Amino acid sequence: xxxxxxxxxxxxxxxxxxxxxxxxxxxxxxxxxxxxxxxxxxxxxxxxxxxxxxxxxxxxxxxxxxxxxxxxxxxxxxxxxxxxxxxxxxxxxxxxxxxxxxxxxxxxxxxxxxxxxxxxxxxxxxxxxxxxxxxxxxxxxxxxxxxxxxxxxxxxxxxxxxxxxxxxxxxxxxxxxxxxxxxxxxxxxxxxxxxxxxxxxxxxxxxxxxxxxxxxxxxxxxxxxxxxxxxxxxxxxxxxxxxxxxxxxxxxxxxxxxxxxxxxxxxxxxxxxxxxxxxxxxxxxxxxxxxxxxxxxxxxxxxxxxxxxxxxxxxxxxxxxxxxxxxxxxxxxxxxxxxxxxxxxxxxxxxxxxxxxxxxxxxxxxxxxxxxxxxxxxxxxxxxxxxxxxxx
Numbered sequence: 001x002x003x004x005x006x007x008x009x010x011x012x013x014x015x016x017x018x019x020x021x022x023x024x025x026x027x028x029x030x031x032x033x034x035x036x037x038x039x040x041x042x043x044x045x046x047x048x049x050x051x052x053x054x055x056x057x058x059x060x061x062x063x064x065x066x067x068x069x070x071x072x073x074x075x076x077x078x079x080x081x082x083x084x085x086x087x088x089x090x091x092x093x094x095x096x097x098x099x100x101x102x103x104x105x106x107x108x109x110x111x112x113x114x115x116x117x118x119x120x121x122x123x124x125x126x127x128x129x130x131x132x133x134x135x136x137x138x139x140x141x142x143x144x145x146x147x148x149x150x151x152x153x154x155x156x157x158x159x160x161x162x163x164x165x166x167x168x169x170x171x172x173x174x175x176x177x178x179x180x181x182x183x184x185x186x187x188x189x190x191x192x193x194x195x196x197x198x199x200x201x202x203x204x205x206x207x208x209x210x211x212x213x214x215x216x217x218x219x220x221x222x223x224x225x226x227x228x229x230x231x232x233x234x235x236x237x238x239x240x241x242x243x244x245x246x247x248x249x250x251x252x253x254x255x256x257x258x259x260x261x262x263x264x265x266x267x268x269x270x271x272x273x274x275x276x277x278x279x280x281x282x283x284x285x286x287x288x289x290x291x292x293x294x295x296x297x298x299x300x301x302x303x304x305x306x307x308x309x310x311x312x313x314x315x316x317x318x319x320x321x322x323x324x325x326x327x328x329x330x331x332x333x334x335x336x337x338x339x340x341x342x343x344x345x346x347x348x349x350x351x352x353x354x355x356x357x358x359x360x361x362x363x364x365x366x367x368x369x370x371x372x373x374x375x376x377x378x379x380x381x382x383x384x385x386x387x388x389x390x391x392x
Contacts, residue, residue: 116204321373
């Protein structure tokens with residue numbers, strides 16, 4: 001018996017009992033679809049985070065003050081002095097206060113992401129103004145109620161209008177729109193980087209009831225000195241706070257490394273969950289193939305009696321196992337492609353099942369077919385023809 005004949009017989013065996021074959025494939029279908037969806041979503045999430053980090057700005061070093069066991073508190077004046085005293089390392093610093101207030105224009109009333117900062121936030125975080133202006137130093141000094149809005153805010157609250165000079169209520173306080181930021185994302189959706197407003201940090205402190213500034217963003221002179229600037233900043237903060245647990249310093253390279261570590265861990269966890277489903281599917285294939293061997297014992301005996309070799313019997317059952325597994329894999333891949341699209345759309349993520357993931361899933365299917373089909377095929381090939389012919 002050649003391979004093509006074995007494949008035809010395997011397909012006939014599968015189609016002759018459709019429900020049993022489908023239930024046998026179900027574990028493989030679910031496992032393959034789960035692998036594709038999970039890996040694709042993790043890849044898309046990683047790509048989005050990396051893009052957001054690139055949009056955060058160039059040569060940025062982030063400092064978070066934890067306040068743990070520190071001998072003193074630092075404020076913006078301390079941070080600005082660090083910059084002024086170390087011009088070889090730093091260009092500027094921007095404080096960051098965040099909140100999630102409700103904003104209102106007319107009858108539209110929703111929550112958004114608020115950032116309180118100074119005039120340097122624009123250059124450090126690549127927050128480019130499309131038209132109008134950004135927050136100025138004078139705005140911070142006089143606590144002006146001015147606001148720079150993201151592209152989503154413009155489209156949602158001021159559709160078809162020029163928002164510059166218009167009123168925007170933030171937590172029921174009246175602010176004047178002075179600028180609109182360029183779009184950061186292609187989707188310009190709610191919850192994205194375009195769904196935000198920026199106000200002077202001094203105004204934000206008052207709006208958020210004297211919020212303490214815990215986060216500062218420093219801009220290093222260049223990418224070449226970024227690592228040295230990070231070390232210098234840690235050294236200076238340790239001298240001021242006298243406790244390394246009172247602060248946390250991270251540059252973009254470290255942030256990216258943390259993101260990659262996190263996504264790798266997520267991939268392993270999700271892959272393990274999907275792998276369990278594939279394992280269950282493989283056991284299901286082995287089980288049904290053992291049943292098939294038992295049902296066709298007399299057929300095997302007759303074939304052996306008329307001269308079929310052990311290798312021929314084994315090939316037939318092994319190919320049947322691979323066909324079942326591959327059909328399940330194909331259905332799983334199709335389901336995974338559709339599932340990736342639907343899940344991505346539901347969570348506003350541009351997720352696409354890549355060719356690499358699909359090839360990997362197909363490889364899993366074939367491997368499972370061979371691995372779990374080997375024992376039943378080997379058992380069938382070892383049957384004694386006389387005992388097989390006597391089997392009832």
